[in-house]
Amino acid sequence: MTDRDAVHVQQHAQRVRRHLQGQVAAADGFLAFDRYMQEALYAPGLGYYSAGARKLGAHGDFTTAPETSALFGACIAAQCEPVLRTVAQGQILELGAGSGRLAFQVLRHLADRDCLPQHYWILEVSADLRERQRELLSTLPAPLAERVAFLDRPPEAPWRGVLLANEVLDALPCEVFALRPAGLMERGVGMDAAGEFRWQERAAPAALAQEIRRLLATLPEPLEPDYVSELCTRVAPWIAAVTASLVQGIALFVDYGLPRAQYYQPDRAHGTLRCHYRQRAHDDPFLVPGMQDLTAWVDFTRVAEAADDCGLEVLGFATQAAFLLGNGIESLIAAAPDGVARARLVSQARALLMPDQMGEAFKVMALGRGWEAPLAGFAHQNLLNRL
Numbered sequence: 001m002t003d004r005d006a007v008h009v010q011q012h013a014q015r016v017r018r019h020l021q022g023q024v025a026a027a028d029g030f031l032a033f034d035r036y037m038q039e040a041l042y043a044p045g046l047g048y049y050s051a052g053a054r055k056l057g058a059h060g061d062f063t064t065a066p067e068t069s070a071l072f073g074a075c076i077a078a079q080c081e082p083v084l085r086t087v088a089q090g091q092i093l094e095l096g097a098g099s100g101r102l103a104f105q106v107l108r109h110l111a112d113r114d115c116l117p118q119h120y121w122i123l124e125v126s127a128d129l130r131e132r133q134r135e136l137l138s139t140l141p142a143p144l145a146e147r148v149a150f151l152d153r154p155p156e157a158p159w160r161g162v163l164l165a166n167e168v169l170d171a172l173p174c175e176v177f178a179l180r181p182a183g184l185m186e187r188g189v190g191m192d193a194a195g196e197f198r199w200q201e202r203a204a205p206a207a208l209a210q211e212i213r214r215l216l217a218t219l220p221e222p223l224e225p226d227y228v229s230e231l232c233t234r235v236a237p238w239i240a241a242v243t244a245s246l247v248q249g250i251a252l253f254v255d256y257g258l259p260r261a262q263y264y265q266p267d268r269a270h271g272t273l274r275c276h277y278r279q280r281a282h283d284d285p286f287l288v289p290g291m292q293d294l295t296a297w298v299d300f301t302r303v304a305e306a307a308d309d310c311g312l313e314v315l316g317f318a319t320q321a322a323f324l325l326g327n328g329i330e331s332l333i334a335a336a337p338d339g340v341a342r343a344r345l346v347s348q349a350r351a352l353l354m355p356d357q358m359g360e361a362f363k364v365m366a367l368g369r370g371w372e373a374p375l376a377g378f379a380h381q382n383l384l385n386r387l
């Protein structure tokens with residue numbers, strides 16, 4: 001980074017800090033954590049996803065599966081194929097497309113199989129990332145590039161096909177709670193005299209308290225006092241909104257997460273909130289606000305409940321490794337043109353498949369509407385009974 005860049009970064013960090021300080025002050029000194037996360041990630045022109053820094057890939061803050069290997073997109077495309085071949089005028093809708101890499105891979109692969117969707121829609125909250133996606137996808141051959149369209153909101157007219165969301169659920173702002181001897185608390189952000197952000201707690205407002213009680217009632221083991229974790233009440237309305245007009249097809253959500261009973265285990269007493277900055281993960285959301293990603297693991301039982309509530313069927317739940325194996329990752333590697341290319345793919349596949357990398361922590365959940373045929377991604381493993 002040049003000196004000039006460093007100064008620019010410092011100035012930007014200061015602007016974000018001032019904005020967040022203003023938000024805390026406007027909330028009378030207690031900004032609920034979900035609102036802090038919303039502002040730190042998405043405040044227009046300031047938030048982590050809304051401003052210009054490079055986020056994804058080896059030179060950014062974290063690396064997602066499509067940034068790791070084109071094998072990921074090829075397997076996702078393989079899962080889209082039977083749906084696109086079955087429904088009339090099939091579409092793909094990708095939510096939160098990051099650098100556009102997954103869209104690029106999926107379109108290339110589907111073109112090779114002569115199975116392109118009518119459109120590849122992208123719904124992205126970040127204006128900055130939308131520009132990057134547009135730039136990358138404009139390098140596709142014209143018959144592919146012209147299928148890409150950017151949406152400002154979920155489609156209103158009924159549509160058929162596949163909805164994709166890789167690492168988007170974990171980026172939805174979440175509430176943080178604590179079980180204290182005195183009762184159910186909400187955690188939020190306050191400031192000390194120097195304007196530094198500090199965790200603060202208040203009695204959980206009625207709706208959140210009810211949600212925490214509902215959650216606790218479904219757990220197999222009671223949780224000890226001083227247990228801190230998070231929950232994401234935005235999941236249900238978001239899933240309802242983005243799938244509302246899908247009349248036939250599937251929705252694939254890929255993310256790091258767990259079924260509820262494992263997520264809220266007694267020994268995970270500090271929650272799953274993580275921050276990513278320059279390829280390092282830490283747990284201080286106040287360290288470099290606006291410059292770092294904030295995420296929380298996904299409670300996939302909550303996703304399944306949200307699906308039930310809006311008339312979607314939970315078709316499959318598996319580890320990323322099982323899903324990719326079911327979609328032919330091994331044959332894709334075997335089809336590499338030569339030994340050098342094969343060795344490169346093997347090394348990339350390790351990152352996607354190995355249990356100590358992305359293979360186990362990442363899960364894939366498929367929801368469906370008007371879709372009954374089995375999906376290859378869940379042929380090896382279907383963990384629906386764990387939800």
Ligand SMILES: C[S@@+](CC[C@H](N)C(=O)[O-])C[C@H]1O[C@@H](n2cnc3c(N)ncnc32)[C@H](O)[C@@H]1O
Pocket residue numbers: 049056064065066067095096097098099102123124125126129165166167168171172
């Ligand atoms: C962790 S990145 C993942 C990017 C990409 N899917 C990948 O796998 O490389 C999260 C993405 O979701 C987007 N995003 C977050 N909330 C969103 C929402 N409510 N609707 C659409 N996109 C959203 C972010 O701007 C970003 O593009």
